[in-house]
Amino acid sequence: MTENEAYADLGATTQEAMDIAETSMDIVRTFVPDETLNDRLRQKAVHSTGDIEFQHLIRCQNNPVVSGARAVLDEQPIVTDITMVKAGITGRGHDCPVKKAIGNGAELAAETGMTRTAASVLELDKQGVYEGAIAVVGNAPTGALALADCIENGTRPAAIVATPVGFVKAEESRKRIREIADEYDIPAVTNVGKRGGSGLAAALTNELIHVASDVRDGEVDLTAHE
Template sequence: MREESSRPGDTTGSTYTDLAAVTPEAYAIARTSRNLARERVGNVTLEDRIRQRCSVAVGDFAMADLMRFSGDPVTAGLAALDRRVPIITDIRMVQAGILKRGHESEILCALDYGEDIARERGITRTSAGFVALQERVEGAIVVIGNAPSALLVVCDMVRANIRPALAIGTPVGFVNAAESKEALRTLDVPSVSNAGTRGGTPVAVAAMNEIITIFAERAGYEGSGY
């Protein structure tokens, strides 16, 4: 599914950057996985890089064909990181998985906000957290890997003209997961998502981390591998 891909170029060719690899062995393992993904997925566009990383994250190259990109999300994400906007996540696993190197954005978790709203409205903690953070959602990067309810809240915010700079939505499951991602793709906001019920924290984190890696490469960030 490449109809929304960016222009060719600006990939890393045969080189490889991994901001998370802190030992030679870790870097060698990651580079081998990425080389396999390049062969199977392709390596023409920046979206291909996200497809590669998400496939490696779940150990299944079928994930590449499930990824969806709307509104030039890589460009939007890079510009947002340059502005040092906050990155707002649905759960702590996503917050913990996002790279802390290569950028200067604060990483927030919705679970740390809105407990009173969850009690009053009887909604999920993640949904309540995004409601509490709605003023910060404007212009931020939103990364949702687990909670369809939270993604639906963000979709409602976009309809109310509260627009994140980028929304990464890959919640997994059989209740509203596919539907929430479909809703996201109908909106006029840059987004990365995937089709169907698959997805989860690894996919959301992989997509965000690849955008951070591209940002760090362009900034000439050192300490990116061996």
């Protein structure tokens, strides 16, 4: 593995950028445990929020790193709610198609008055896009709620990353994702509290990609973590 590949998910390719990325993750690891694969999501959350305490706000269910990294290795689609989250997904270290929901389901949104994101999730689900995919919701609580409905109706994503931020419906939407993940054994990473957002969602998804790279390089054995 070249140094470039090692930091693919941090977006660093030049020497200075790699030095910053390496020092930064070293600092994170002095504050966040490095014992389980799920700890990597906690580390990444701290890294992307700049907040050491954020490690305690992350919730992992049904081994999301194992399942998410497998989906990356299988080149399953990564489906984000909005453009900004899609823009944050690294282009390197994977061959997964990266799609966004927003832009679909405009008719449904106009007819019903539901949010564009919720309508777009329902529309993509009708096309089967979420089946086996990594479903990422970084912004829209109603998108997460719609995704939960799709799962209740039979859809089985490989893993969910859900971190909508804010004061209205955000916490509630992540709580619903956790309930549905429990009920239907869906691997999921979410956070508790009102914080979260697109940057966090992209960072957590990029960590799944990074773990997949480590599997490919023989540095991580997923079967040891099941």
